[in-house]
Amino acid sequence: MIAEKGFTIVAVETDWADAFDVNEYIQGAVPTAPGDALQTFERFPTWTWNNRIVTELVGWLRAWNASHSAARVGFYGIDLYNVPESARRVVAYLETADPPAAAIARNRYSCFGRLGVNDLPEYGHRVLAGERKACAEGAAAEFLDMARRMAASGEHRPGDEALVAAWQNARVVMNGEAYYRLANLPTVESWNLRDRHMADTIDALALHLESAAAPPTKVVVWAHSSHLGDARRTERSGLGELNVGQLLRQRHDGDAVLVGFTTYDGTVRAARSWGGRSSVFPLKAARTDSFAGLFHEVQRPAFFINLRDSPSVQQALSTRMLERFIGVVYSPGSERLSHYYRMDLAHQFDAVVHVDRSTALVLR
16 A cells, blocks of 8 residues: 555554654664564553564565655554653653743643553543542643644654644543543443544644645554444444544545455454453354354455445445454453444445454564
8 A cells, every 4th residue: 555555644543652653763763673663562452563563564664764755654643542651742842842831731731640541540430420630621721732833833744743743642631531531431422532533633644744745645544443444334323433434434525445354263362351461362253144254155265345336246235234343352252242243334344355264463
């Protein structure tokens, strides 16, 4: 996609601050090795990025940038979990760019105290219970100040992004704080806020890294299928849930291509519970009443289905069936309840790649 189709942004479902360290490496600003650059990922689940596949990718990206100065590629995180690290980086940027503003930011963020990223779920619980003050007002005020700086700054390109990074870190603090408060409610509000944040980040990257002298920015988004398939075509829409794929389709009619992946069996690297250590699990064979079960009957090791440009294929697959989603936690004992939803796959994605037997991620 980069070498043949001119994509220049890789946006991944991970924290902005950590991914930006990797971006500094691929821009040539940090003299280290690919594996060392990926040590920045310290928050659960580290294995999704600190593994052999991504090590090879970031090494390739650095080599590409070194030999393609006019078509450099950036690597960015679109998620919002690591609020404390993003707050620290906003202050660090301002300490150099505007020391008086740094003092204001430090005071606004002092509300969080010494909270680490693992303490934030408890923060949200205590705010909801009325046991402590929310930090929303200061986080929102700091983001507005950073947005004003951005509005007056002009164009930004990969390799010269200190203000863009600080502005996005301020957005992470504001939206991440809200996410942890909403996560304790029995609604889809926290999910929807997170996916809006990711979609807004993708759009902001495309806008701020676009040049009038170059073709329109093209973004590869690397995230879980539950975020990238159009939520309106799933049973989750009945709960009011939306996602990145839906938002990008609505905002960029015809210019967003949603690609999903299915698999029948094999192995998967995951944890038994959130925050736990990863291990390799045998992957149960997909249910016969699922799309992966249907695709298994084709008896091919892997294949690609073009749904967007094939009305006859869309028609053939238009029946709602189950689709399996496995993220960083796998619960084989409750797989139907934990990992399957009913979907209209023919309209949920523009294309699907089926790999009949998957193999688990290999750690470095």
